[in-house]
Amino acid sequence: MSGNETKDGYSAVDPSRRKFLGKTAMAGLAGTGAVLGLTACGSSQQPGGKLATAASAAAPASSSGEHPEYDVPPGKLDTYYLISSGGHSGEVRILGCPSGRTIKRVPVFNIDPMSGWGITNESRAIIGTRPDGQLKYWTGDTHHVHGSYKDGTYDGKYFWVNDKLNARVARIKGDTFDVDKIIDLPNVQGHHGLFPDKRDPVDASINYTTRVFAGAEFHIPLPNDGRDENSPEKYGCLFSCIDAESMEVRWQCRIDGNMDLVATTYDGKLAASNQYNTEGGVHYEDMMSAEQDSCVFFNIARIEHAVAGGKFTTIGDSKVPVVDGRKDANADPKTALTCYVPVPKNPHGVNASPDGKYFVCSGKLSPTCSVIEIDLVHKWFDGELAKPRDAVVAEPNVGLGPLHTAFDGRGNAYTTLFLDSKIVKWNVDAAIAQFKGNTQSNVIIHTIDVHYQPGHGYTSMGETKEPDGKFFNSGNKFSKDRFLPVGPLHVETEQLIDITGEQMKLIHDHSAAPEPHDAIIVRADIIKTRQIYDLNEFPNAVKSKEESTIERNGKNVHIRLMSQAPAYSMREFTVKKGDIVTITVTNHDKVEDLTHGFGIPKYNINFCINPQETKSVTFVADKPGVFWCYCTHFCHALHLEMRSRLIVEA
């Protein structure tokens, strides 16, 4: 242990810098101007010379675009998929890496007229609707996207993403990169962190993902139905476990404080979330009043044993079992469901090292990263460690505003420094040695400026047991002068960094529509996509010309169409004003990439149908007239001529 410990044992390194930081942050809470220093960059009016210097630096010498080895020239393919959240755009994005080209926008919580997401009956059933037929939501806020694991690495089957805005979890299929399931988390607000497990906690032969864990950031009355609104001390946050296949919520665990990110161990036994606001404050100055918060560990086997043994309650209308993981209820390590490992206050991000040994909590308001040894957490649960803080084996001073940490598989960690606008490369073993008292230990290996103010950072395959130490991507929160201006809001910047050498090398800046948060970088060979659907997988497919019919049942009319370039199977279809019309379209083209669209003017309907796919829409024919249903997705030399008339009789 280093000296300078507080009563609960966390190490208050470099108090002078922490004091400066605390002061600056607090100024913003009281006043109006000084706080700008935390976010402004490239400005000479900022407090803190280091801040201003780092952020206003011009492009570093290494970033001159002299890296043709990273070019992806015409006819060549990227070597990685970069699967990224899209923040409050509500979507997920697939990029090629290293090119940085966006190769798919996956609509998730948003409405996408291109694909028809939120418009077709099939997608509306996945998203959910209200009694009046409107979509339940068309907003969302995706932050963290993670893939399913097998044998400690990605298997390419599923990807999950959170919706912080409406407390949902969506699952994306890895073969088509489409969402197949969206669920609500009961009694949760501000679902933020999300991570799949990697192995079963009890049956080690199940060495693949069967659970997804979700942390809740906003503490609310439980249930949140109007009770206890003005009694924040009664508010609570739940950590949720979701079945990876059925997408049902298996259980929830109530904890102290607000949860941020989530990480899981490779042995499947533990999940963890870094926490802030263990104070339970509802005002920001309260949220950061305590000198420490925690990384809370969940003992999965014990929680599930408790649930199986009926030791749970339920909240409100929800039938999901809820166990009590609060600190006071888990004082005895040998029976505890949770372990609160103290770390400096308001940490941001917890990341698992690919060797399976450590979790690293990044300090945010502290210039440190806390390295927690998993085996020592296990020891605490076994009653063999004096106090949770003893599981912290290093706490290096890495720079100002550390948010997230990634790994290269060679023992090095890369932490984003939000305030310094830098990435710092540091050695984990050296940090442990330093923490043990070796003052000669060379912890910091290299730092590199990024532009500007990085949030998440992640490495190629760095969240698996197959880290390859090739690329680090810095997701920067401000771009300012990095791209041509487009009005008040700049696009965000992703900066790709070569981490193969001792020193990091900036490769290039990519733009990213606001606002990406986290991503994973997956080796291209892991993803196995399907290029054409199978007609038979759609129960409502229109399989032949004979099945292309108009069926009327009272006011319900079902028009069953086929599309084949450059025509739909019926040239006109007549309904009556007031009819409830369902149009089903099956795309009979079999050529890869030969997608058709189907748009109906003035009826607000548009969607596309991929080769051999079937989709449907339902609407009330409330406007009489002729409406040319046309192919909205370029398909053929006669694409413009591909249309049929919907005739609505007055």
Add this chain to the structure above:
Amino acid sequence: MSGNETKDGYSAVDPSRRKFLGKTAMAGLAGTGAVLGLTACGSSQQPGGKLATAASAAAPASSSGEHPEYDVPPGKLDTYYLISSGGHSGEVRILGCPSGRTIKRVPVFNIDPMSGWGITNESRAIIGTRPDGQLKYWTGDTHHVHGSYKDGTYDGKYFWVNDKLNARVARIKGDTFDVDKIIDLPNVQGHHGLFPDKRDPVDASINYTTRVFAGAEFHIPLPNDGRDENSPEKYGCLFSCIDAESMEVRWQCRIDGNMDLVATTYDGKLAASNQYNTEGGVHYEDMMSAEQDSCVFFNIARIEHAVAGGKFTTIGDSKVPVVDGRKDANADPKTALTCYVPVPKNPHGVNASPDGKYFVCSGKLSPTCSVIEIDLVHKWFDGELAKPRDAVVAEPNVGLGPLHTAFDGRGNAYTTLFLDSKIVKWNVDAAIAQFKGNTQSNVIIHTIDVHYQPGHGYTSMGETKEPDGKFFNSGNKFSKDRFLPVGPLHVETEQLIDITGEQMKLIHDHSAAPEPHDAIIVRADIIKTRQIYDLNEFPNAVKSKEESTIERNGKNVHIRLMSQAPAYSMREFTVKKGDIVTITVTNHDKVEDLTHGFGIPKYNINFCINPQETKSVTFVADKPGVFWCYCTHFCHALHLEMRSRLIVEA
């Protein structure tokens, strides 16, 4: 004139290739399989050796990424804005050129939770709502985006874009790249082509854009209220003239046939639209039965004189004056409002040469481009040209499936060949010489493969009097094997080509979310953006702490908030279940790029507020409980702590 003329004078060049093409296209109309040859590429099963060979070619030797001079390395800026439509995504996109990086998505006809487009009161007023409060539409289909002109070049003030799906026109402000106006075109369906004028037709001192012209593609009953539904011979299409400032529809002109693209002359006197389906067919084989269609020219001064003289009708509820521009009503050139210049059937695209002399109609189903001399069209209107077809001064055979033509300012044209999957560079003067009978004229200069099947193509500043002949961008309709696969629907490909030399050089492939159509490439110095709003331009701004209040008027509650990192001006606000709540937020941060978000969990509300901007939302507080309104757009080290409680009392 060349020989081989048909009765109306159009030149049927290379009849054997045209016959092949006609056959292939027709096969698709009758059968199911053969038509695939028109769209498939990289497949050996296609009919037509040339097609298959061209499309399945590997990346050409010139495309090896050996062009570091086109790199935009970290810290450097692009030299052009590429302003692109987004097809049935409903949006417009701003890209940097030559990097190909998307630097803004402009939400236009779609809903965008990131910015709050379609969610805030301000954007809903621009888009329009139905009596039940829902948005009128949240789908759209943007094809053509064009900018306002001054002195024959872009002035960067406005950009307009069409909505083909719901027959609308949107205007984007060039200083903020936000939409400020959306209008419906009355009695129009399938609004496709759009182009601003460049000069006033009468007052030559008004040498800037004051009108925007819009072509309608789908002919419909006039009015389309249930009458004449089964009498296609009574259907009609209107060409619309919109006031560039007020965005009111000034007049409409009824024509024969379906309009596709629109072009305008530099002298301001003429606009034109290429037409297909002059047959008035409602089935595709009818639409392409005639051997020729037209490029129809509109004599703007005469039309406006007719309108001023009361020589118009109105249609249905619309008060917009409609003049008759049909062929039969305009037989006398000296009084004609329109001039129908015959070109081979189903042309696609009409483009103005930057010297102001020619319009080029690309043949689509004919392997030709028709060069129309503007002065000769003027002569026809003056009664000095025998027949409209005599205005065609060249009709070179350029290859299979010519769709759109762009110019380099050095006398060369670049035409996209959809079926050949090539760009062909040809010389306009050489083509005119050839048409006059010079069989030695070297028309075709170079062709280059693109991947695959290009739609629009456009050059840097090529639609202005300042063409610089640097870049040509090919918007390809299929990408197939050019990027990592992401499931059945591939991303589209944009390919940037260097046109500075005699031969074209492919620079790189860029991905583009489906599905971009047309774009313009604007020199960076022309665009003058604003980086911070002015508080005073928002009448509902919350200007000071004193103005940050809660006002109740019966069930209507107005919560007036300020945002300043990392806090909103009120920490909690309490309303009652059933209240109609308006929340107005003014962002008091003044630092460039310091945008805040405002999301309300479970209330489907999210938007962002740029520096010094004000936005508002209105909703019914129908769910009791505590709802943490939080900043959804990363703003500060304490961004996660930036939230206030909406308390809805039961």
